[in-house]
Amino acid sequence: MNVKHFMEDRLLVFEITEELDHHACEIIRRRADYEIQRFMPKRVVFDFNRVVFMDSAGIGLVIGRYKTVNGFGGKLEMMNVKDNLRRVFEMSGILKMIPVIDSLEKEKIS
Amino acid sequence: MEKQVKNEMKIEFLSKSANEAFARISVAAFASQLDPTIEEIADIKTAVSEAVTNSIIHGYASTEGIVKVKARLYEGEIEIEVSDNGAGIENIEEAREPLYTTKGNLERSGMGFTIMENFMDDLSVESIVGLGTKIVMTKKIKKETTTY
Numbered sequence: 001m002n003v004k005h006f007m008e009d010r011l012l013v014f015e016i017t018e019e020l021d022h023h024a025c026e027i028i029r030r031r032a033d034y035e036i037q038r039f040m041p042k043r044v045v046f047d048f049n050r051v052v053f054m055d056s057a058g059i060g061l062v063i064g065r066y067k068t069v070n071g072f073g074g075k076l077e078m079m080n081v082k083d084n085l086r087r088v089f090e091m092s093g094i095l096k097m098i099p100v101i102d103s104l105e106k107e108k109i110s
Numbered sequence: 111m112e113k114q115v116k117n118e119m120k121i122e123f124l125s126k127s128a129n130e131a132f133a134r135i136s137v138a139a140f141a142s143q144l145d146p147t148i149e150e151i152a153d154i155k156t157a158v159s160e161a162v163t164n165s166i167i168h169g170y171a172s173t174e175g176i177v178k179v180k181a182r183l184y185e186g187e188i189e190i191e192v193s194d195n196g197a198g199i200e201n202i203e204e205a206r207e208p209l210y211t212t213k214g215n216l217e218r219s220g221m222g223f224t225i226m227e228n229f230m231d232d233l234s235v236e237s238i239v240g241l242g243t244k245i246v247m248t249k250k251i252k253k254e255t256t257t258y
């Protein structure tokens with residue numbers, strides 16, 4: 001996972017590069033929570049562009065971070081959710097609570 | 111008519127989470143003999159990953175044991191069996207419900223069985239508390255009709 005901080009926007013982007021199974025999600029979760037607590041972002045984006053595999057562990061990972069970020073008034077979004085990932089997310093209903101965006105559109109916020 | 115087994119494989123490994131990828135990639139490689147589509151392979155990988163993860167985190171939890179994965183190829187169909195000698199499931203019907211999880215505190219979403227059911231054509235679950243769990247799933251691999 002690559003972590004990108006955009007200080008001026010208080011935006012944190014997690015660019016995921018791993019296959020999102022239980023094994024990888026445990027590692028990513030620890031890193032993501034560390035970054036979130038340190039940075040207290042207004043906005044967190046999970047970028048799935050480079051993810052080639054995801055099972056139900058990915059749902060748990062996103063819901064868990066959604067709760068944390070929501071808890072202090074931040075916003076969580078997902079980006080580049082391709083069809084194979086969408087099928088998994090769709091079953092869980094989380095697409096109804098977490099917005100999927102096409103690009104960061106940084107200039108629009110702030 | 112009795113279905114004829116075309117090929118068969120079996121792997122066994124320790125219940126370590128690093129083996130989740132090993133298991134799904136092995137089964138996917140074996141399944142490729144049936145010439146599946148990319149989508150069918152993705153479905154098989156996801157279902158195997160769900161079943162193996164369940165054996166590791168629910169079956170064996172904090173203990174360590176052996177997870178077994180068997181795959182059998184028939185004409186146009188794959189059958190996959192994943193089993194453990196772990197904790198077992200008390201109420202299988204309840205466990206198969208969407209969103210049902212006994213490990214919500216560990217960020218499980220309770221979608222594993224639902225995904226296996228949706229991504230495969232058939233799923234059966236056998237379990238005895240204290241002895242372990244065996245799940246068998248099958249998927250039809252459609253024949254591509256190629257016209258030259």
Ligand SMILES: Nc1ncnc2c1ncn2[C@@H]1O[C@H](COP(=O)(O)OP(=O)(O)OP(=O)(O)O)[C@@H](O)[C@H]1O
Nearest residue numbers: 056164165168169205211212218219220221222223
């Ligand atoms: N091999 C197993 N051994 C013991 N219990 C199991 C096993 N597989 C599933 N279970 C039980 O069935 C429940 C539902 O399983 P399911 O895979 O649907 O959800 P989950 O694993 O809890 O969450 P998720 O798969 O979304 O991360 C589990 O919470 C667990 O209680």
Ligand SMILES: [Mg+2]
Nearest residue numbers: 160164222223
């Ligand atoms: Mg599961």
